[in-house]
Every structure is written in structure tokens, then in C-alpha cells.
Amino acid sequence: MIDRYRGVLRLIDWGLADFYVTDKIYPVTVASRFYKPPELLLGYHKYDFALDMWSFGCVAAALIFKREPFFNGLDNLDQLKKIVSVLGNDCLKQYVLKYQLKPTVQYLMEGIIQRRQWREFLSHTQTSLAVNDITLDLIDKLLVFDHKFRLTADEALRHPFFSMKTEKMG
Structure with missing residues (x-):
């Protein structure tokens, strides 16, 4: 939950939290639609922690591109359509x-x-501000169709994005 006026981000809704067990069959009726990864939308029941990294990527993309939610599907099928419209259908086929x-x-x-380039989602003001290739690389490595190739939480924390120094504005 984002409170833009106070600059506060809260993690909410732990109702579907579960302990991960390798090769366990999980229900695909979890996660909020806008943050639901392709594996759930396609009915893949053996998902893992990568599900959370997709959701994090959706939140990060929404914040970076000022497009909330980033994938704005009307239902699960439309949600997959929105994802494919950005990532292309080659990754879906594979x-x-x-x-x-x-x-x-x-x-x-x-x-x-065709897969779209992340820069297409930037406005003119964003291009000239803090959004750089490192930022776009993080998004690119989080919003990966195949869950086996997404960054893990540990890998994401070691990504250069999190060691960048930011200039104070104002």
C-alpha cells in the first residue's frame, strides 16, 4: 500500500502466506491480479519464491514508470495479455x-x-532524471516470463541498483 502524500510504503495482506516446500503443488488462485506472475496465470502449480520477485518487479516498474499498476488487466486472461504485450509472445511460447x-x-x-523496450515507458522528464540503464536492467531481470530465470531476492539485493548513490534533489 502506497501513501504518496507521506511517502510511506506498507507491505500488507499476509493472508495467503505459506512456507515453501520444493515440488509441492500449490493453488494458483493466490496473489492480487495486478502482481500475479505468468506461472499463476497459466496454471503452473509448482511455483516458488520467484512469484514474489515478479510481484516486486511489478511494484518497482509501477514506481519507476509512474504507471500504477504497471500491468492493468481486467481479469486473469487480460492480465496475461497485458504481460505479453510488453514481454512479447516468444517467451510465452517457450x-x-x-x-x-x-x-x-x-x-x-x-x-x-514483439517485446517492447523499457525506455518506451519513460516520459520525457523521467528520461532526464534518475532512471538509467542500471534501473532498467533491474526491471528487466525481475519481470522475466520464465520464473527459473528471474532474480532471486539475494541476487536482486546485490544488483548495482541498490548500491547506486542518489543525488539529493531540491
């Missing part, structure tokens, strides 16, 4: 094949949907 999923979104796998 993911479905790799994990032998039965896609309910065949139309998203047809044709070619």
Missing part, C-alpha cells in the same frame, strides 16, 4: 512448451508480438 502447459490463450501464441 514457457508453455518447456513446462508442458495447456494454454487457454492460444490466440496470444499465434503470430508475432
Whole structure:
């Protein structure tokens, strides 16, 4: 939850928290739609901590690009469509094949949907401010379609983004 006026970010809603057990079958009806990763939207039940890293990537992208939520789907299918419209459908095709999923979104796998560049989401003022290649690299490594290739929490904390010095404004 973000209180923009006071500059406060709160982590909320621990109602679906669970302990992770390798290869456990988990329900895919968890997570708020705007922060739900592709694996849940495609019905993959053996997800792991990478789910949380996707959600973190969504929050970070919303803050960086001033677009809240970053993926704004009307329902789960539309949410996947929004993700594919940014990441392209090549990664969707590879993911479905790799994990032998039965896609309910065949139309998203047809044709070619190109991956967009993160810079496309920046406004003119953002381009000239603190958003740099390191920031975009962090987003790029968090919002990865295949959960096995997303940054872990430890890797994310070691990313150069978190060691950047910021200039005081004002």
C-alpha cells in the first residue's frame, strides 16, 4: 500500500502466506491480479519464491514508470495479455512448451508480438532524471516470463541498483 502524500510504503495482506516446500503443488488462485506472475496465470502449480520477485518487479516498474499498476488487466486472461504485450509472445511460447502447459490463450501464441523496450515507458522528464540503464536492467531481470530465470531476492539485493548513490534533489 502506497501513501504518496507521506511517502510511506506498507507491505500488507499476509493472508495467503505459506512456507515453501520444493515440488509441492500449490493453488494458483493466490496473489492480487495486478502482481500475479505468468506461472499463476497459466496454471503452473509448482511455483516458488520467484512469484514474489515478479510481484516486486511489478511494484518497482509501477514506481519507476509512474504507471500504477504497471500491468492493468481486467481479469486473469487480460492480465496475461497485458504481460505479453510488453514481454512479447516468444517467451510465452517457450514457457508453455518447456513446462508442458495447456494454454487457454492460444490466440496470444499465434503470430508475432514483439517485446517492447523499457525506455518506451519513460516520459520525457523521467528520461532526464534518475532512471538509467542500471534501473532498467533491474526491471528487466525481475519481470522475466520464465520464473527459473528471474532474480532471486539475494541476487536482486546485490544488483548495482541498490548500491547506486542518489543525488539529493531540491
